[in-house]
Amino acid sequence: DAGITQSPRHKVTETGTPVTLRCHQTENHRYMYWYRQDPGHGLRLIHYSYGVKDTDKGEVSDGYSVSRSKTEDFLLTLESATSSQTSVYFCAIRADNQPQHFGDGTRLSIL
Amino acid sequence: RKEVEQDPGPFNVPEGATVAFNCTYSNSASQSFFWYRQDCRKEPKLLMSVYSSGNEDGRFTAQLNRASQYISLLIRDSKLSDSATYLCAVSGPYNFNKFYFGSGTKLNVKP
Numbered sequence: 300d301a302g303i304t305q306s307p308r309h310k311v312t313e314t315g316t317p318v319t320l321r322c323h324q325t326e327n328h329r330y331m332y333w334y335r336q337d338p339g340h341g342l343r344l345i346h347y348s349y350g351v352k353d354t355d356k357g358e359v360s361d362g363y364s365v366s367r368s369k370t371e372d373f374l375l376t377l378e379s380a381t382s383s384q385t386s387v388y389f390c391a392i393r394a395d396n397q398p399q400h401f402g403d404g405t406r407l408s409i410l
Numbered sequence: 411r412k413e414v415e416q417d418p419g420p421f422n423v424p425e426g427a428t429v430a431f432n433c434t435y436s437n438s439a440s441q442s443f444f445w446y447r448q449d450c451r452k453e454p455k456l457l458m459s460v461y462s463s464g465n466e467d468g469r470f471t472a473q474l475n476r477a478s479q480y481i482s483l484l485i486r487d488s489k490l491s492d493s494a495t496y497l498c499a500v501s502g503p504y505n506f507n508k509f510y511f512g513s514g515t516k517l518n519v520k521p
Contacts, residue, residue, distance in 0.1 A: 398442075399456075
């Protein structure tokens with residue numbers, strides 16, 4: 300398996316609280332991605348990074364922010380979680396001109 | 411209109427059958443194409459890249475039809491273990507580092 304670790308694997312929290320998800324890679328790949336997966340919508344890109352401190356928005360970036368201060372870590376933050384952000388979140392990594400490989404996912408429930 | 415569309419299925423086939431899925435994409439400028447397999451409550455795993463000339467990996471064959479803007483996946487001699495959801499991924503038309511996923515096609519292989 301690609302060296303990707305997502306944490307936490309599961310989280311339950313309340314509406315209005317901040318939440319940070321972490322993606323850690325040991326592959327030294329340039330690109331890192333955050334997706335959410337919901338029934339009927341498939342995987343939708345939230346944000347991605349193309350280098351340290353270099354990020355760009357995806358299709359569903361509203362309500363989310365990201366940071367990448369080191370090659371190996373890509374953080375996804377929900378500043379004030381809402382119930383509509385209940386989802387499964389996947390991180391992916393990618394080397395230049397290669398396919399993406401995914402982490403195990405984080406199941407996030409916001410009550 | 412969605413960037414990438416797939417028939418959600420399910421496709422219910424007997425063991426040993428041949429089954430094919432298509433995935434249509436909306437932008438002719440897309441450059442990279444992939445098939446992923448996703449088991450229930452697991453992360454997507456790369457099945458194969460799709461090359462312009464078509465490519466084969468064992469029982470799996472992927473094809474790209476640029477004129478009609480679709481990719482296909484053919485599975486021969488289906489096994490019970492092929493039961494999963496198959497996702498297609500297409501690179502963005504203007505940003506080849508962004509990817510769009512279909513919602514997936516569910517395959518059930520029956521004994």
